[in-house]
Amino acid sequence: MTASPNPLTVTITGAAGQIGYSLLPLLASGSVFGRHQPLNLHLLEIEPAKKALSGVVLELEDLASPILKSIVPTTEAVEAFTNCDVAILVGAFPRRPGMTRRDLLSKNIPIFSSHARILEKVAAPDVAILVVGNPANTNALVLSRAAPKLNPRRITALTRLDHNRAVAAVARELSVSVSDVSGVAVWGNHSSTQYPDVTRARVDGKPVLDRLGGHDGVAGQLVPSVQKRGGAVLDRRGATSAMSAAAAIADHLRSWLVGDDADGKHVSMAVPSDGSYGVKEGVWFSFPVRCPGGGEYEIVQSVEFDEFMQRYIDATKEELFAEREEALTLLD
Numbered sequence: 597m598t599a600s601p602n603p604l605t606v607t608i609t610g611a612a613g614q615i616g617y618s619l620l621p622l623l624a625s626g627s628v629f630g631r632h633q634p635l636n637l638h639l640l641e642i643e644p645a646k647k648a649l650s651g652v653v654l655e656l657e658d659l660a661s662p663i664l665k666s667i668v669p670t671t672e673a674v675e676a677f678t679n680c681d682v683a684i685l686v687g688a689f690p691r692r693p694g695m696t697r698r699d700l701l702s703k704n705i706p707i708f709s710s711h712a713r714i715l716e717k718v719a720a721p722d723v724a725i726l727v728v729g730n731p732a733n734t735n736a737l738v739l740s741r742a743a744p745k746l747n748p749r750r751i752t753a754l755t756r757l758d759h760n761r762a763v764a765a766v767a768r769e770l771s772v773s774v775s776d777v778s779g780v781a782v783w784g785n786h787s788s789t790q791y792p793d794v795t796r797a798r799v800d801g802k803p804v805l806d807r808l809g810g811h812d813g814v815a816g817q818l819v820p821s822v823q824k825r826g827g828a829v830l831d832r833r834g835a836t837s838a839m840s841a842a843a844a845i846a847d848h849l850r851s852w853l854v855g856d857d858a859d860g861k862h863v864s865m866a867v868p869s870d871g872s873y874g875v876k877e878g879v880w881f882s883f884p885v886r887c888p889g890g891g892e893y894e895i896v897q898s899v900e901f902d903e904f905m906q907r908y909i910d911a912t913k914e915e916l917f918a919e920r921e922e923a924l925t926l927l928d
């Protein structure tokens with residue numbers, strides 16, 4: 597996506613929530629779509645958050661951003677999604693204590709299917725959609741089922757936060773700069789079954805698995821620490837990750853829609869499975885992808901699985917197909 601003199605219309609749902617609050621300044625500063633790309637921001641919230649949203653709008657105005665051409669706060673999804681080029685779907689029903697993933701799904705299916713139907717009708721025809729609200733992978737599937745006219749390749753879900761967590765963990769462990777780390781990928785679901793694969797990690801192009809403790813070392817420490825990182829933040833902050841989630845949304849959109857991986861590194865993104873690596877079609881699965889920019893992506897095809905890796909992939913794949921079955925039952 598090269599900067600266009602025409603404003604890009606970006607819709608953020610759940611805009612007055614914690615992630616919205618950290619994401620909006622990144623958008624307004626131009627650090628996502630570029631400092632010369634004018635933006636219209638459409639901010640969707642639910643009625644109880646209307647007043648808080650109006651406060652967020654005051655702050656957005658006070659950023660005095662030269663690229664913000666208009667700000668539309670609304671509680672009407674049709675108004676929010678009309679002509680939108682990019683939809684960032686953050687607004688979701690939150691997980692409450694004691695809720696299972698099925699309970700969470702049943703609360704979120706109506707939200708994502710109703711947004712899907714409206715997006716299909718009123719958004720720009722090639723709207724690019726990023727699903728953030730949890731359970732993100734399966735909400736993306738629900739969205740696609742409810743809006744069959746939307747191109748599934750234009751619907752992605754966020755696992756870049758997990759990817760960034762894994763890259764940062766390798767860098768910390770080896771006391772190197774994150775920019776020297778490559779070859780890390782996150783596979784599967786944005787949940788504790790995700791597989792953050794650091795077995796192919798490289799620093800300055802050299803393999804580092806041995807320095808990370810080999811298969812046993814990473815299975816005992818680094819992998820579970822990335823899988824449970826969201827819980828660790830929740831435990832200390834008393835709230836879920838928001839600053840790092842917003843930064844990951846910015847990274848995801850930049851890679852996917854602008855294209856910033858010219859240095860040859862791949863990134864991780866949940867995209868519709870196409871049979872790659874034995875993941876049958878029908879779920880949004882996180883794969884390593886390369887993004888040339890302009891909304892294209894290619895799943896990296898060259899990774900060889902050993903038994904160690906296959907076990908993790910099977911576990912996260914099974915969870916996603918089980919979530920799919922539950923979602924399809926609830927959708928019927």
Ligand SMILES: NC(=O)C1=CN([C@@H]2O[C@H](COP(=O)(O)OP(=O)(O)OC[C@H]3O[C@@H](n4cnc5c(N)ncnc54)[C@H](O)[C@@H]3O)[C@@H](O)[C@H]2O)C=CC1
Pocket residue numbers: 609610611612613614615616640641642645686687688689690707727728729730732754755756757758786836837838841
């Ligand atoms: N995929 C990922 O890596 C991550 C996903 N998340 C998920 O992102 C979501 C949002 O997180 P936070 O901003 O921290 O939550 P939050 O609760 O602070 O904000 C969510 C906002 O969504 C709004 N909302 C609820 N239903 C809505 C609807 N139907 N339409 C429009 N807005 C609606 C709420 O009023 C609230 O302001 C959660 O589902 C969370 O689990 C959070 C971190 C990482």
Ligand SMILES: O=C([O-])CC(=O)C(=O)O
Pocket residue numbers: 730757825826827829836837
């Ligand atoms: O469970 C949540 O809402 C937070 C989350 O996804 C994460 O931190 O990865």
